[in-house]
Amino acid sequence: MFISEQLISLFQGLGSDFINCIKLIDSLCFEQAGTELNKIRTVIDSQNTKWSNERDEVLNEVYLLNRFVDLLSSYSAIWMNIAESKLTNSWNSLQDSMDHLRSVKKISNGTEMRLLDFLENQLIDLEKLYPYNMFFSMGVKVDWFECSICGKDIDSIECEHTKGELYRGKVAYGIAKNIGYVDHVGIVKYPADKRCVVQYDDDGPQFEVLRYVTGLLTSQKMRPLSFHHLHFSQRTKKNPEFKKLPRNAVCFCGSGRKFKKCCISKEFVEFDHIDIVTREIDKEEDGGGGAALLLQIDE
Ligand SMILES: [Zn+2]
Ligand SMILES: [Zn+2]
Incomplete structure (x- = not known):
């Protein structure tokens, strides 16, 4: 997963904490898992000053490590929300996890970690239990997108950055400038953001299958x-x-x-x-x- 010596030893050092965290999530001890994850974040942050002058690859790996912690944290939130019957919220945590998982997979350069593959397959199937086949997609008129790294127009030749790529531990993305009126609201099957969904009540009939999962979790089956x-x-x-x-x-x-x-x-x-x-x-x-x-x- 990592190439720099520093990050490899840090990741190994945190190894038992990560394993502990996953075990806590699996035992439905979400609050404790959150505490453990915060401890891990503190350890990573305490190294930050050491890294400020580091090579690009090292900074990108620090970013990767942080996303890995985010992934575990949103993964914990999925199961916590399902266990507490907060089903609409669990959908948002699921989408957050998918986003973190994809960025971790992308940066880790195909170094297959068993956990990542396992989580990806599990989340893809978990997604199918939700009643969302239709999503809202909004058409917004935007004048231009400012590059998050250099501040220039990200689509112009003056900006040397590529959307979604990492530069010294930071992702380049476009910040919408001069957002105009909403052009149209469409209902689509494959949206850019799956969080724009038709809202159902958590106790509505649409969540019947997920409530069954809630029951399986809370009865420890x-x-x-x-x-x-x-x-x-x-x-x-x-x-x-x-x-x-x-x-x-x-x-x-x-x-x-x-x-x-x-x-x-x-x-x-x-x-x-x-x-x-x-x-x-x-x-x-x-x-x-x-x-x-x-x-x-x-x-
Ligand atoms: Zn740029
Ligand atoms: Zn009839």
Whole structure:
């Protein structure tokens, strides 16, 4: 994950703290996990002055380490919100985690860490349990974008920076200048920001499946790290509305048509069924424990 000696030794030094943190999240001790993460942040910050004159790569790695801490912190927030039935909030934490995960993956240059792959697959499947298939996308008119590094127009040739790239530990991005009126609000399937969603109440029927997950967590039938993947299938069940009638009788559904021309074949209905497949990582390999297994701190 890291190339500079300093960062490698710092990351290794923090190794047991990271593992401890993941274990705390897995045991639903979110507050303690937060405390641990803050301690880690303090250790990183205390090194800051040492790094101010460092090479670009080192500063970029400091950025990576900070995003890694952010990732664990938002990951903890997902499961905390789900456990507390704050389902709308859990969606936002999920999107934050996805953002942090992607920047960590991008900067770590494909150095595959088992934990990152595990989290990515888990979050992609967790996302499918949310009732958001439609997102709002806003069209905004902007005059120009100021480069966050040099202050010039990021799309002009005077600015030498590329959006999304790191420069001495800072990401270059465009700051919208002279924001005009909202052009249009569209409803799209693949938006730029998945946080713009149709809002549902946390206790609404749309969150039925997620509430089931809340139940699994609070009754200790499932732990965050054991949520492995989803299995979708079609099942049939008896239609509760169905009434067997003489073929020429008026149909029970109120359509006014004859039974034989209407609901005669609707005795059973198909519905979507989702299985949550769990996996106990702890039991798969002896010693170490699941968290240590996922987070392989290279020696
Ligand atoms: Zn620039
Ligand atoms: Zn009918």
